[in-house]
Amino acid sequence: MTTEPLWSAATLVPLPVLLPLFAAGLTLALHRFPVAQRVISVAALAATTAASAALVVVVDSGPIVVDVGGWAAPVGIDLVADRLSALMLTVSGVMLLCVLLYSLGQGVPEGDEIPDKGQRVANLPVAIFHPTYLVLAAGVANAFLTGDLFNLYVGFEILLAASSVLLTLGGTAERIRAGSVYVIVALVASLLLLAAIGLIYAATGTVNMAQLAVRLPEIDPTVRVALQTLLLLAFGIKAAIFPVSAWLPDSYPTAPAPVTAVFAGLLTKVGVYSILRTQTVLFPQHDTVDQVLLVLALLTMIIGILGAVAQNDLKRLLSFTLVSHIGYMIFGVALASEAGTAAAIYYVVHHISVQTALFLVVGLVEWRGGSTSLDRLGGLAKLAPGLAILFFIPALNLGGIPPMSGFLGKVGLLTEGVADGSGLAWALVVGSVVTSLLTLYAVVKAWNKAFWQTAPPEIEPHVALPRGMVWPAGALVAFGLMLTVAAGPLYGYAERAASAAMDGHTYVDAVFPGGSERGTGESVEVADETGGGDHP
Known part of the structure; x- marks a missing residue:
């Protein structure tokens, strides 16, 4: 495999980051022209999704590495497109595009008042929504593509800046309160992540993930476990893993439906992706930490779904199921096997599409019924x-x-889990089945109350749903069904992605040809001559 792929293929790699950023600047400059903003935003995300889908095909034959600014690793920052990152980019691109179209149909970017039986959504300046949404898309793509821990931190900070603005759109007291909680929690996680990166650099002299894969096994095992734990704590907060998940159900439901859908479907998955990437590339031998992750996965499942069962509001119910099902993904990662990782990857793809679709549909329910409270629907x-x-x-x-x-x-x-055969794995198997049954109970309860109980008198009998909202929601529901129809090829792709992820040599050799055998070879010697660092 070569690190100098065809020009056309390599050009695809930075597009998911550059296109949304460029479009964000254009939409901000054209803040007085809402029609132009819509066209630019939709075109940019459509092109981003197309580039990501092309990457899925191209990287199936091997990863593609792009040196940002022409500075080769480990001095410069790499963007690494492999099966895992390309798949995540494509699914997130489809989701972001559908949610944008939904928001345009709802009128959120233009500040239209949305009927909800007496309560009105505050006008939202068009100059804010489009640029912020596109910056969010760029931050997500940067996190998926980066081969550098510090650049991963930058991606999370881009997400934090954009998401805090989107969460408080409208400026209501409830949204400001929820946004404040979200920002404080996110900043704590960011400080922990920055501290972890600083300590990793101090211990190894690099933050390039391919080079870290070679150097981390050479440091003291106790130090290595401490660094791994600190990284997992930071990513765990962002992924909403128990016991650092209480912030999510209080933050997400207050935002407008499109914003909640993006947050629920995607932002926590960036944290899960970061755990999966660092666990497989940087810490392939982590038996003790795996046991802890299995326990946390079980607790996340059970406590999250018990919270969902107790809810009487659709948005809060789905927010708790979101927390609960993060446990399934951590379960797969903690099994530390190719089959477990493949199942986790497939489940992440499934959950992004299904959870986003549900929140968009709940936005339609709120529009039609005037509330998300199950006592006020029917x-x-x-x-x-x-x-x-x-x-x-x-x-x-x-x-x-x-x-x-x-x-x-x-x-x-x-x-x-059954093949693993350990006591904790069996506990996760039982917990997974119980969580699945309770999830079914929770959604059936919501279904019965919202759709089958007697309609309250305040629900008007003849109100048409905006087609601009219905079609994007329907498209995302259809996309979820397509994951079932195409389950064979998709699961096979997930298995190949898991195999490459579990084989750290594939990632290292993509960045440093032969580096897994030579300690990253000549590139390491260059880094040592300049002080062993990643950046000038």
Whole structure:
């Protein structure tokens, strides 16, 4: 494999970062022209999704590495596109595009007042939404592509800046309060991540992940475990793993429906991706930490779903299921096997699409019924049968009903848990089944109350749903179904991605040809001559 791929292929790699950033600048400059902003935003995200989908095909034959600014690693920062990052980029691109179209149909970027039975959403300046949303997309892409720990930190900071603005759109007291909690928690996680990166640099002289894969095994094992734990703590907060997950159900439900959908479907998955990437590349031998991760995965599942069962509001219910199902992904990572990692990757892809679709549909429920409280909803199956179908399909998928993608992902995790055979793995198998059943109970309860109980008198019998909101939500529901129809090829791709991820040599050799055998070879010698650092 070569680190100098064809020009056209290498050009694809930075596009998911550069296109949204360039479009963000244009939309900010054209803040007085909302139609132009819409066209630019949609075109940029469509092009980003197309470039990401092309990368899925191109990198199936091997990773592609791009040296940012022409500075080769470890002096410069690398963007590394492999199967895992390309798959995550593509799914996130589809999700971001659908949510943007949904928000345009809802009128959020233009500040339209959204009817919700007496309560009005404050006007939202068009100059804020589009640039911020595009910057968020660039931050997500940067986090997925970077081969440098410090650049990963930069990606998280881009996400924090953009998400804090989106979370407080409208300026209501409730949103400002939720945004304050979110920002404080995110800053704590960022400080922990920055501290971990600084300590890793002090111990190894680099923050390039490929070079760290070679150098970390050479340091004291106790120090290595401490560094790994600090990284996991920072990523765990961002991924909402128990016991650092309480912030999520209080922060997400207050935002506008499109913003909540993006946060729920994508932002926590960036944390999960970071755990998966660092665990497989930097810390392939981590038996003790794996046991702790298995315990945390079980607690995240059970406590999250018990919180969901207790909720009587659709947004809070789904927020708790989001926390709960993060446990499935950590379960797969903690098994530290190719099959477990493949199941986790597939489940991440499934959950991004299904969770986002559900939050978009709940936005439609709120529009039609005027509330997300299950006590104030009812009769929607008769009043809006199409909406009932849009909710029913992803709800069953989330609950793991066969043969849907949620069921397939869980079967992969359970099968590998049984194959592992340890007591903790068996506990996770039982916990996974219980969580799946309770998830099904929670969504069926919501389904019955919102769609089948008698409609309250305040729900108007004849209110049309905006087509601009219905079609993007329906497209994302269909995308979730496609993951089931194409489960064979997709799961095979996830298995190849897991195999490459678990084989650290593939990642190291992509950045430093032959580096896994020569200690990253000549590139390390250059770094040592300049002080052993990653950056000038």
